[in-house]
């Protein structure tokens with residue numbers, strides 16, 4: 001067997017062959033099933049894009065309508081899931097609540113009929129339909145209120161904002177959320193999608209696959225960055241403080257949240273679109289004081305780190321959109337999770353079609369033939385613990 005070169009974080013190492021999405025990090029290109037993200041953001045909807053990602057083609061009018069109706073029918077979650085959430089501490093992070101709830105869904109539905117296209121479809125429908133309901137339910141429950149039932153007269157994005165705020169959203173706000181969900185739906189073999197694939201390759205149930213991906217997405221180096229960006233902008237506090245803040249972070253070798261990407265070495269095409277969406281919201285609902293800080297930070301980071309290919313990624317402007325939509329800070333990453341469910345499930349389905357369990361190797365750096373030392377002869381390493 002050829003000894004492949006070890007690459008930290010598997011950088012540049014293909015983990016699969018996939019036809020779902022394509023990224024050109026030098027040119028700032030993102031395509032879902034060959035269609036440019038700019039086209040989908042402008043002309044498609046999140047549910048139509050979901051269908052495209054999962055089944056590989058844009059649906060006919062009848063196919064789309066049937067899919068939308070199925071999603072609408074399955075939006076409700078079992079009362080036991082809501083009762084379970086009532087046992088969660090209000091102070092818990094909504095991503096942990098979502099990971100627990102996604103795994104719990106598997107208790108209610110058949111676990112493994114993975115060869116059956118009908119099972120694949122019903123699983124996709126249930127997860128795409130129920131994840132938003134669970135995110136909104138925990139939000140109301142942790143505030144001491146009963147969650148509201150989904151409103152069947154509303155579209156996917158409208159209904160999420162309705163369940164969150166208990167009132168019908170502004171049409172522009174709902175449309176902008178729908179576009180943002182499309183932008184976040186899929187992104188080749190990112191960390192959470194890779195988690196989903198590894199879990200899927202063991203042929204476990206799809207609810208565990210999504211729970212695994214949610215846990216990975218929560219990390220601040222991945223989906224958790226959108227929440228960290230707003231915290232960072234709050235810490236900067238003013239345009240005048242942008243450069244001193246940046247100097248300090250760079251001196252301490254600390255990462256600037258919302259910047260950099262393993263693949264993009266130019267501004268993330270999704271960040272470009274999200275910046276425009278933020279500006280549309282500001283025009284209608286008033287500017288966000290952090291926007292000027294954000295654009296100044298983008299200029300300052302480009303001066304300092306542009307030569308290293310470090311530019312805004314998808315998480316840099318998304319938080320400003322979510323803030324203007326009235327979404328609480330610690331729900332930003334759960335909203336990213338709602339959007340990424342189609343991507344995770346598209347790779348779950350693709351993995352199953354030609355599965356081989358993931359089991360990489362390692363370069364061993366330990367010792368051999370070590371003696372078993374009786375406990376009375378062992379010196380305590382507590383004094384030298386690092």
Ligand code: SDX
Pocket residue numbers: 009186187189190191220221222223225254255256257258259260261262263305308310313314315
């Ligand atoms: C997402 O993979 C995906 O597609 C993810 C995603 C998706 O849609 O699924 O696009 C969503 O997760 C976007 C990324 C959100 N994370 C952040 O914004 C956190 C901040 N970014 C960094 O942690 C970092 O850029 C990563 C994690 C995104 C990428 O890390 P890499 O590819 O492992 O890069 P690295 O850490 O090896 O850094 C390479 C160099 C280093 O400098 P040197 O030591 O070589 O001198 O670039 C520097 C790093 O210090 N660098 C940064 C930086 N990102 C990289 N320096 C300051 N600030 C940053 N943000």
